[in-house]
Amino acid sequence: MSARSPDGASPAEGRDGDRPPILVVEDLRKSYGALPAVDGISFRVAPGEIVGLLGPNGAGKTTTINMILGVVSPTSGAIRIDGLDLARRRCQALQRTNFAAVYAPLPGNLTVSQNLRVFGLMYGVQNVGARVEALLAEFDLAPFRDTKAGVLSSGEQTRVSLAKAMLNRPRLLLLDEPTASLDPSVARDVRARIRGIAAREEEGVLWTSHNMREVEEVCDRVLFLSHGRILLEGDPRKLPGQHGRKTLEDLFIVVAREPLALEHA
Amino acid sequence: MIAIRPRRVAAIVLRQAYLLRASPARLLPLFAWVAIDIVLWGFITKYLNLVAAPGPDFVRLLLGAVLLWDFFSRVMQGVTMAFFEDVWSRNFLNVFAAPISTSEYVSGLVLSAVLTSTIGLAVMVVIASAAFGLSLVGYGLAILPGLLILFLFGIALGVVGCATVLRLGPAAEWLIWPIPAVLSPFVGVFYPISMLPHWMQSVSWLLAPTYVFEAMRALVSGRTVSWPALGWGALLALATIVLAGWAFARVYRYAVRTGLVARYSAETVS
Numbered sequence: 290m291s292a293r294s295p296d297g298a299s300p301a302e303g304r305d306g307d308r309p310p311i312l313v314v315e316d317l318r319k320s321y322g323a324l325p326a327v328d329g330i331s332f333r334v335a336p337g338e339i340v341g342l343l344g345p346n347g348a349g350k351t352t353t354i355n356m357i358l359g360v361v362s363p364t365s366g367a368i369r370i371d372g373l374d375l376a377r378r379r380c381q382a383l384q385r386t387n388f389a390a391v392y393a394p395l396p397g398n399l400t401v402s403q404n405l406r407v408f409g410l411m412y413g414v415q416n417v418g419a420r421v422e423a424l425l426a427e428f429d430l431a432p433f434r435d436t437k438a439g440v441l442s443s444g445e446q447t448r449v450s451l452a453k454a455m456l457n458r459p460r461l462l463l464l465d466e467p468t469a470s471l472d473p474s475v476a477r478d479v480r481a482r483i484r485g486i487a488a489r490e491e492e493g494v495l496w497t498s499h500n501m502r503e504v505e506e507v508c509d510r511v512l513f514l515s516h517g518r519i520l521l522e523g524d525p526r527k528l529p530g531q532h533g534r535k536t537l538e539d540l541f542i543v544v545a546r547e548p549l550a551l552e553h554a
Numbered sequence: 555m556i557a558i559r560p561r562r563v564a565a566i567v568l569r570q571a572y573l574l575r576a577s578p579a580r581l582l583p584l585f586a587w588v589a590i591d592i593v594l595w596g597f598i599t600k601y602l603n604l605v606a607a608p609g610p611d612f613v614r615l616l617l618g619a620v621l622l623w624d625f626f627s628r629v630m631q632g633v634t635m636a637f638f639e640d641v642w643s644r645n646f647l648n649v650f651a652a653p654i655s656t657s658e659y660v661s662g663l664v665l666s667a668v669l670t671s672t673i674g675l676a677v678m679v680v681i682a683s684a685a686f687g688l689s690l691v692g693y694g695l696a697i698l699p700g701l702l703i704l705f706l707f708g709i710a711l712g713v714v715g716c717a718t719v720l721r722l723g724p725a726a727e728w729l730i731w732p733i734p735a736v737l738s739p740f741v742g743v744f745y746p747i748s749m750l751p752h753w754m755q756s757v758s759w760l761l762a763p764t765y766v767f768e769a770m771r772a773l774v775s776g777r778t779v780s781w782p783a784l785g786w787g788a789l790l791a792l793a794t795i796v797l798a799g800w801a802f803a804r805v806y807r808y809a810v811r812t813g814l815v816a817r818y819s820a821e822t823v824s
Contacts, residue, residue: 304631321812321813338651349570351816352813353818355813358647358651359650359651359810360646360647360650360651360810360813360815360816361810361811361815361816362810362811364806378638379651379655380653380654380655382652383652384652384653386651388651390645390647393644393646393647393648393651393724394644395645396569396575396639396643396645396648398573398577398639398643398742399569399573400572401573403572407568407569407572408565408652409564409565409566410561410564410565410568410651410695411561411562411565411649411652411653411654412652413561414654422701433763435648453648
């Protein structure tokens with residue numbers, strides 16, 4: 290298990306240590322009544338870095354993402370996006386952020402291009418028409434531009450959500466199980482696109498997934514959450530070996546079933 | 555001071571315009587129901603003018619009242635319908651995770667309501683004028699503040715409706731539709747407030763539209779309109795708007811604190 294400094298930064302985060310991080314999360318907590326959903330997590334995402342947020346159902350991944358998106362307020366702690374405090378400068382911080390999630394499809398009663406135009410305006414995109422055209426081409430959506438989003442296949446809808454997530458060229462991209470409903474071929478294509486965009490645009494990406502092979506392929510670093518806390522952190526290709534497991538999936542199962550064993554290791 | 559960025563407000567209006575353009579089922583109710591109302595009440599008032607003793611002009615008295623009340627209802631529904639589109643398409647997460655403030659979002663809803671209610675008002679005025687000879691100009695200048703008060707009150711109740719549905723869940727939309735019907739006995743759309751029992755009158759004088767319909771009846775019967783009373787009505791309408799905005803902001807903060815915005819859908823909210 291990687292050692293973590295008191296402020297939550299870890300050696301693994303030093304890769305881009307000379308550049309300011311895109312995302313800084315400090316001692317973030319969220320409780321619903323007496324129940325802690327997120328229990329004091331701290332981490333950073335560097336420019337161009339893809340960080341996997343892993344953990345079993347109920348570990349606090351989606352709550353963490355929702356807090357970074359500003360739709361759930363933390364009980365305590367701080368979130369800074371591109372140096373902007375989310376609590377105090379919400380709109381400016383969210384201007385630099387975007388997301389795609391399987392549980393947040395775009396309105397099915399608008400066409401693909403209408404959806405992108407509406408959200409383009411909402412994100413303050415300049416020259417929104419040209420940006421929409423570029424994204425329709427980039428995500429192979431041009432044939433569907435006048436098709437209502439609700440009648441597209443899961444894979445096509447995912448591509449529309451990803452196109453929407455790229456509208457404002459976000460500095461921070463949050464992807465909650467972006468390939469969950471995709472066939473392996475489309476999923477591979479999506480992974481390649483995200484990697485390419487993250488590298489080209491120097492975007493920081495926070496990626497949740499239950500597909501451990503995908504995580505190994507895509508993520509530079511992973512954070513394992515369990516019961517709202519970061520249990521493990523490190524390179525997804527090295528982490529299993531460091532904990533005596535063959536694969537990331539084996540490690541995931543241990544985190545899900547016996548988190549205390551790892552915590553006290 | 556809260557900065558409103560027009561592009562973000564325009565996004566909400568554009569979404570509504572796209573939906574209206576693509577869907578006759580959404581477009582038709584903007585004018586069909588008000589047209590039916592005007593035609594129905596137009597004939598009723600013509601008949602009353604024919605059979606009643608000479609005196610009140612029922613077209614100006616009752617048909618005018620129906621027109622004004624329908625205008626108020628359309629404004630209110632314009633706000634709530636634009637909001638319900640986000641409820642029905644489960645779009646809250648996409649909208650509220652965008653860099654749009656609640657003020658910009660609500661402004662977008664209000665502007666959508668301005669556009670849709672203007673269509674309804676225009677249709678009503680044309681039918682009432684062409685078929686039944688009712689002229690809004692005939693009411694004099696007092697009609698303008700009257701329309702403004704009803705507009706503001708409609709916006710306020712629309713925003714309260716949105717806050718109620720955001721707080722209680724999609725099923726609560728059925729609490730919102732009957733609001734105009736519930737209010738109409740109190741605001742004296744068709745009769746003077748003096749007809750009501752005292753306890754109802756005390757409620758009536760707290761509602762801005764009451765002052766509009768009292769003024770309208772004064773105009774039709776040749777009495778002087780009480781401008782201070784209309785001014786008080788306008789103040790009440792503004793106060794209702796402030797209260798409605800406060801209520802929406804409070805409910806939104808609650809929804810963010812409890813995670814309601816993130817998990818808002820017909821399935822997850824009882």
